[in-house]
Amino acid sequence: MTTTRNTVIEAWMKNHGYSSNLLAEAVNTAIGQLTGRPGGHDGSSVRDWKSGRVRWPKAVTRQALEIVTGLPAAELGFVPRGRAQSAPVPQQEDPDMKRRNLVGGIAAAAAVAAAPGTAPRRIGMSDVERLQGRFAEIIASDHRHGGQLGIEQRAAALADEALNLQNSGTATQRVRSSLYACAASFRSSAMWAAIDGRRYDEAQRHMREAQALAEMSGDQAIKFRIWSHAGTMYRHLGRPGDALAANDVARSLHLTRRDPLFASLGLARQGAIHGAAQDRTSARRAFDQAQGALDRADPEAPRPLWLTAFYDQAELNSLALSAHLALGEYPTAEAHAHQCLSALRPYMARSRAIATTRLAHAQLAQGDADAAVASAMMVPTSAATQHARVSRMLQEFGAALRATARGSSTLQIWTEHTAAWRTSA
Structure with missing residues (x-):
């Protein structure tokens, strides 16, 4: 056959x-x-x-x-048994045409729903729950891989699907608000994947769409996520003033006063921004306050999946590691790295790769090249070659190692190790 x-x-x-x-x-x-x-x-x-x-x-x-x-x-493209294969669709499609097709599909769905004599479809919370299940998949993919273009594209497509659903039938205001919140959640995940992959122009485009959707949803938790991500994006872009302003928007939301866990995350990210801005006093104060809020947070309180899936003591230590590394406080950074790595949940492969790479930087800055290389060699090949942030940090690590350990056997070990990475990539 x-x-x-x-x-x-x-x-x-x-x-x-x-x-x-x-x-x-x-x-x-x-x-x-x-x-x-x-x-x-x-x-x-x-x-x-x-x-x-x-x-x-x-x-x-x-x-x-x-x-x-x-x-x-x-x-x-799969074909049920007993049916003939249909003609394949074109493999490539212009992005603008994709957008026009999406808009046309929304309009067509709305026209069908409004057509005389046609009973409109009833959109309910079961539709919202189906989308929330897919959001859980996006979150899981991010923790495993992080920063991948595929995650960004899937999240953006699911945001469009949630919006398409808005126009395909009738729904209560509660359902419509929930659909906008779903769309904002997916778009914020696309934004985060773009930030993590250092695709900052795309991240800012996703941010603008996510902010508009969050306003329509009225969901404070997703507003917090978007503005907090914006603060992180501006920190990576080297714009601490914008980072602080964006993070302040997140921290000013009422839910940070209701729930100490949100307050703690906002303060910890504020501390990381202060570290990047070389403000030692403000960084230390922010992390002390973040720890206090985390200690007060009720672990049983209901919270959105995106928050509970990653924010805990390990993440607070990860952000402190970033801040102290930027401040040149290398022994403190190393201590936070070990605390973070010992507490990370098993599925957080992306976070483990980032923390391990930062640990290597902190050890090398203290003159312990052997320990630093041993740490850097623990980063999985997949993260070292496919995660943009990790790849860049390891390139910077290699440059610092060559500058401080030229001609050493340690440098030779690292050179051979990275050559193997390139071969297996």
Whole structure:
């Protein structure tokens, strides 16, 4: 039997930045959510889908693919048994045309909903909950990989899906506000992925859209997330004045007075900004206040997933590590690095890679090249070669090592190690 290549899923993977192995990992995770046990797919499974050898995956795999991509199997080029293969869609599409098609689709949905004699679809909280499930997937991907273009694109596409849903039927005000909050959440995740990947122009575009959606939602928690992310973005851009102003917007929201955990995160990020601005006194004060607020926070209080999934003592120490490293207080930075790494949750691979790289910088700055290289060599190859922030910090580490340990066996070990990274990338 001849097989027809599935160019549709190939195009989707290319447009969203997925390798075969990465898609297999995402599908396995989604299967685990559906069944309680992770799936057993690998890169060869995905290659079978692309080649057409597997034209219609098993039901649970199709469900997992829909969770990951937001599309039913038929729209990914898969063909139910007994049906002929339809003509493949073009692999490339101009981004402006994509936007026009999205707008046209929204208008068409609205026209159908308003057509005389047609019963409009009722949008309910079950639709919101489905989107919130996909948001959980985005959060999980960020903690595993961080900064990837595919995460940014998936989050942006899901924000558009939430907005499309607004126009596809009738809904209560509560549901509509929740949909805007979902769209703002996805757009803020796209913003964060762009920040983490050092794609700052895109991050600012996502920020503007996220801010508008958050205002329409009335959700203070998502407003906090967006403005707090903006503060981090401006800190990375070397604009501490703008960073402080953005973070102050987040900290001024009423929920920071209701919930000490939000207050603690705002203060910890404020401390990191003060560190980047070389303001030692303000940095120390902010971290002392952040610790006090964290100690007061009720661990059982209901909070949004994006906050509880990452902010804890380990993250506070991570931000303190960043600040003290910027301030040149290297022994204190190293102490915070060890505290952070010992408390990080197992799934936070991205955060572990960043903290480990900063630990290496702190050790090297204290003259301990052997310990620094040993730490830097613990960063996984995937983070060292695919995460923009980690890659840049390791390049800076290598430059500092060459400047301080020229001709040493330690430098030779590091040179050979990074050569192996480049070979396996």
